[in-house]
Amino acid sequence: AQSVSQHNHHVILSEAASLELGCNYSYGGTVNLFWYVQYPGQHLQLLLKYFSGDPLVKGIKGFEAEFIKSKFSFNLRKPSVQWSDTAEYFCAVSPNSGYSTLTFGKGTMLLVSP
Amino acid sequence: EAQVTQNPRYLITVTGKKLTVTCSQNMNHEYMSWYRQDPGLGLRQIYYSMNVEVTDKGDVPEGYKVSRKEKRNFPLILESPSPNQTSLYFCASKSRGAGTGELFFGEGSRLTVL
Numbered sequence: 396a397q398s399v400s401q402h403n404h405h406v407i408l409s410e411a412a413s414l415e416l417g418c419n420y421s422y423g424g425t426v427n428l429f430w431y432v433q434y435p436g437q438h439l440q441l442l443l444k445y446f447s448g449d450p451l452v453k454g455i456k457g458f459e460a461e462f463i464k465s466k467f468s469f470n471l472r473k474p475s476v477q478w479s480d481t482a483e484y485f486c487a488v489s490p491n492s493g494y495s496t497l498t499f500g501k502g503t504m505l506l507v508s509p
Numbered sequence: 510e511a512q513v514t515q516n517p518r519y520l521i522t523v524t525g526k527k528l529t530v531t532c533s534q535n536m537n538h539e540y541m542s543w544y545r546q547d548p549g550l551g552l553r554q555i556y557y558s559m560n561v562e563v564t565d566k567g568d569v570p571e572g573y574k575v576s577r578k579e580k581r582n583f584p585l586i587l588e589s590p591s592p593n594q595t596s597l598y599f600c601a602s603k604s605r606g607a608g609t610g611e612l613f614f615g616e617g618s619r620l621t622v623l
Binding site for chain 2: 404431437438439440444485497498499501502
């Protein structure tokens with residue numbers, strides 16, 4: 396079975412700082428990778444996803460992530476965070492096969508101070 | 510509007526009193542799933558369903574039941590709730606098959622068991 400590890404449980408940044416959230420997964424086959432965001436009091440929403448092709452994927456709100464297959468990693472980045480990026484971020488992995496299910500990491504809580 | 514609808518959104522109950530949390534989606538998705546979210550533990554899958562009449566256990570199925578009699582509905586049943594089932598529950602759905610599909614989440618149901 397697949398598993399996901401997120402390196403940081405809590406991250407505190409000032410506005411305009413750069414962000415990188417680590418995500419590593421464990422699975423022997425081809426995977427699909429996702430980052431979801433949960434703003435305070437809301438449900439999870441998709442930020443970006445990787446299926447195949449260019450390992451650098453761009454999502455909404457200026458976020459991007461890079462899939463490094465050799466490192467089993469899918470780190471999330473943003474050059475300059477805003478106060479409105481305060482949220483919890485979840486990395487998720489799914490085997491790229493029929494009838495597969497998603498496994499989530501434990502999440503990283505990002506607090507951006509104005 | 511495409512959505513996943515859960516009810517109730519908030520519920521306080523007592524130990525042993527059976528309850529059902531409903532989930533309905535209007536996107537004709539084959540796959541549906543229930544997660545619980547607890548601080549520091551992220552999202553853990555309870556049960557999932559690949560299609561009508563097909564359900565499987567997730568990572569934490571103990572104390573829960575589900576059914577999938579219709580494609581749009583996937584209720585979560587707690588036959589005899591206990592305090593350790595106090596949690597935030599999310600229903601989600603996606604199109605069938607490979608994990609390429611985006612998972613759409615409901616708004617969440619916050620359950621407290623006294």
